[in-house]
Amino acid sequence: MGLICPSxxxxxxxxxxxxxxxxxxxxxKPVVGKHVLSSYGFTAGTDEQRLADLHGFVxxxxxxxxxxxxxxxxxxxxxxxxxxxxxxxxRKLFVGGxxxxxxxxxxNAASGLVCxxxxxxxxxxxxxxxxRLKTAVTSTNVWAPLVAAQSGEELLSGKHDFYCCVEGIAExxxxxxxxxxxxxxxxxxxxxxxxxxxxxxxDLGEQNGILDRWFTTLYLSGDLQYAAxxxxxxxxxxxxxxxxxxxxxxxxxxxxxxxxxKISCFGxxxxxxxxxxxxxxxxxxxxxxxxxxxxxxxPALVLKN
Amino acid sequence: MLKTKETTPAKIVKPRxxxxxDTVGIxxxxxxxxxxxELEFTYQWLQKLGLKWKLGKHLxxxxxxxxxxxxxxxxxxxxIWCDPEVDGVLPLRGGNGAPRLLPLIDFELLAKSPKMFxxxxxxxxxxxxxxxxxxxxxxxxxxxxSFYKTSYSHRYWTKAIMSNRPIGVITDPLPAQIWKPAxxxxxxxxxxxxxxxxxxxxxxxxxxxxxxxxxxxxMDGKIVFLEDVHEEPxxxxxxxxxxxxxxxxxxxxxxxxGECAGCTPGESNRRRLSLNHSVEAVVRExxxxxxxxxxxGLRLGHGEDQFTLPLGVMATLEARGTAVKFKIEESAAH
Numbered sequence: 342m343g344l345i346c347p348s349x350x351x352x353x354x355x356x357x358x359x360x361x362x363x364x365x366x367x368x369x370k371p372v373v374g375k376h377v378l379s380s381y382g383f384t385a386g387t388d389e390q391r392l393a394d395l396h397g398f399v400x401x402x403x404x405x406x407x408x409x410x411x412x413x414x415x416x417x418x419x420x421x422x423x424x425x426x427x428x429x430x431x432r433k434l435f436v437g438g439x440x441x442x443x444x445x446x447x448x449n450a451a452s453g454l455v456c457x458x459x460x461x462x463x464x465x466x467x468x469x470x471x472x473r474l475k476t477a478v479t480s481t482n483v484w485a486p487l488v489a490a491q492s493g494e495e496l497l498s499g500k501h502d503f504y505c506c507v508e509g510i511a512e513x514x515x516x517x518x519x520x521x522x523x524x525x526x527x528x529x530x531x532x533x534x535x536x537x538x539x540x541x542x543x544d545l546g547e548q549n550g551i552l553d554r555w556f557t558t559l560y561l562s563g564d565l566q567y568a569a570x571x572x573x574x575x576x577x578x579x580x581x582x583x584x585x586x587x588x589x590x591x592x593x594x595x596x597x598x599x600x601x602x603k604i605s606c607f608g609x610x611x612x613x614x615x616x617x618x619x620x621x622x623x624x625x626x627x628x629x630x631x632x633x634x635x636x637x638x639x640p641a642l643v644l645k646n
Numbered sequence: 647m648l649k650t651k652e653t654t655p656a657k658i659v660k661p662r663x664x665x666x667x668d669t670v671g672i673x674x675x676x677x678x679x680x681x682x683x684e685l686e687f688t689y690q691w692l693q694k695l696g697l698k699w700k701l702g703k704h705l706x707x708x709x710x711x712x713x714x715x716x717x718x719x720x721x722x723x724x725x726i727w728c729d730p731e732v733d734g735v736l737p738l739r740g741g742n743g744a745p746r747l748l749p750l751i752d753f754e755l756l757a758k759s760p761k762m763f764x765x766x767x768x769x770x771x772x773x774x775x776x777x778x779x780x781x782x783x784x785x786x787x788x789x790x791x792s793f794y795k796t797s798y799s800h801r802y803w804t805k806a807i808m809s810n811r812p813i814g815v816i817t818d819p820l821p822a823q824i825w826k827p828a829x830x831x832x833x834x835x836x837x838x839x840x841x842x843x844x845x846x847x848x849x850x851x852x853x854x855x856x857x858x859x860x861x862x863x864x865m866d867g868k869i870v871f872l873e874d875v876h877e878e879p880x881x882x883x884x885x886x887x888x889x890x891x892x893x894x895x896x897x898x899x900x901x902x903x904g905e906c907a908g909c910t911p912g913e914s915n916r917r918r919l920s921l922n923h924s925v926e927a928v929v930r931e932x933x934x935x936x937x938x939x940x941x942x943g944l945r946l947g948h949g950e951d952q953f954t955l956p957l958g959v960m961a962t963l964e965a966r967g968t969a970v971k972f973k974i975e976e977s978a979a980h
Binding site for chain 2: 349382383413414415417418420421525526527528529530531532545546547548549550551553554555557558561562563582583584586587588592593596
């Protein structure tokens with residue numbers, strides 16, 4: 342497994358050491374990119390250094406998959422320099438989240454390769470997320486569906502507040518991830534086709550009003566109208582921040598989803614929480630909005646032939 | 647919904663300059679005031695200019711951080727703009743919400759009565775779109791609760807909207823009587839050169855927000871001005887990078903990056919990254935190699951001092967050594 346930092350640097354070398362250990366515990370052989378602890382401005386080394394790590398692993402036949410260690414910002418800067426043809430030929434699995442959403446969606450759009458939107462390795466801090474990531478990167482079966490918490494202890498914990506915005510059942514390939522990072526692809530050559538797809542979105546630590554800006558971009562572009570459905574995960578540490586009057590993202594996104602009659606629901610267990618599930622970009626899925634149920638219709642991975 | 651991209655307006659329509667006795671229509675297409683009394687200052691300052699006012703019906707409504715529902719705000723915009731008694735349209739303030747109105751606006755109807763329209767920040771969405779759809783020269787500058795914030799802002803504001811003469815060469819605010827002036831210096835040369843073109847631009851967040859939509863700004867061959875407030879340097883990098891990847895910013899004739907108040911690392915209330923470049927480093931790194939003049943620091947946008955820029959009007963930007971000349975050469979109103 343190749344470990345890279347396409348965006349910002351992990352806070353300490355201990356983070357890298359811990360992630361190395363996690364991958365080894367899973368039974369894989371971790372290889373850490375040369376530049377993951379480099380620093381240049383707000384990124385883990387210069388664009389050239391981060392690209393060298395990424396391309397090095399793409400071209401290395403002993404590497405089966407490429408994991409992102411941390412998020413932050415910087416993946417977008419790499420896109421015009423990526424060798425998408427080499428990535429497509431390599432058929433390697435890319436795993437990451439947060440800022441890496443723009444990288445994963447650009448790779449999926451350019452090559453058709455399924456990429457795993459997941460926690461970045463440094464965010465794996467619970468047995469749940471560890472097990473879920475391990476299963477996700479090894480299972481060649483169809484994954485179990487993601488279901489919003491609606492009963493028992495999960496309901497009482499209040500961790501996932503499920504809300505069905507527009508009822509209905511829709512099928513399509515999955516596209517999306519972190520809203521902030523995903524929207525930076527808009528109007529660029531790396532913008533994915535959302536026509537007939539299920540868009541899944543989450544975010545971390547952002548103000549509701551700013552999230553509404555990025556959702557408005559999707560609405561104004563027309564892409565929302567032609568998507569099959571929209572499903573939302575967690576918006577951890579998001580909120581009105583310093584505004585007391587600001588409504589929730591359910592209200593702010595919901596008004597236009599209802600206007601369009603777009604099948605949609607909030608509160609599925611993906612995103613950046615300590616119990617989030619990975620989501621495979623490019624896999625066919627079925628959303629039953631009223632039940633908060635996202636079923637995967639095909640495996641995300643195949644056995645190497 | 648349309649998927650076609652808007653282009654430069656084929657013809658430029660100049661509004662009539664406001665004069666004593668005119669009426670301005672005050673609306674809130676974005677956010678509203680928390681204290682309605684702030685408008686008392688606005689009335690006093692409008693009176694000094696000999697202007698009368700008329701208020702939108704939904705001015706103080708609220709929906710989330712917006713001044714009422716999208717429908718209510720759009721209705722006020724259309725009604726005030728099309729009111730024959732109203733000579734100019736003056737938003738209360740920015741905030742958020744103007745982009746949500748774009749699908750609800752009848753641009754053909756607005757085009758039938760070209761009017762003085764001035765605003766900044768979130769209003770960028772309306773200014774650039776109305777300009778591109780109708781050809782109307784719209785003004786990026788202070789609005790109802792900000793045109794009287796400093797003498798510099800006020801002077802350029804009245805010069806822009808109450809005169810039919812060219813705004814001319816832009817000068818900086820007089821150095822204040824303080825020992826440690828605020829960063830950034832007003833005219834840092836990021837890239838030398840000479841550029842001439844029509845003006846387009848506004849708040850970077852908004853220009854970015856509309857990229858990839860039918861309301862995207864066309865910057866080809868133009869003098870582009872960009873500014874923002876309370877953003878971390880990495881957010882500025884993210885937005886500029888998206889523009890460089892997708893828009894025609896690269897084909898601009900010149901770029902002015904404004905003061906960007908409150909954008910020093912760690913100063914915003916946004917998510918921070920541990921190792922930060924400054925905005926200056928970002929601007930140098932992203933914009934210095936485009937082969938066009940780029941200047942950073944001019945007092946346009948969210949700072950205390952703010953000059954007013956007319957969209958669609960010819961301007962020149964010269965940057966040589968440490969010398970910068972920015973001139974709005976054509977008249978913006980008749």
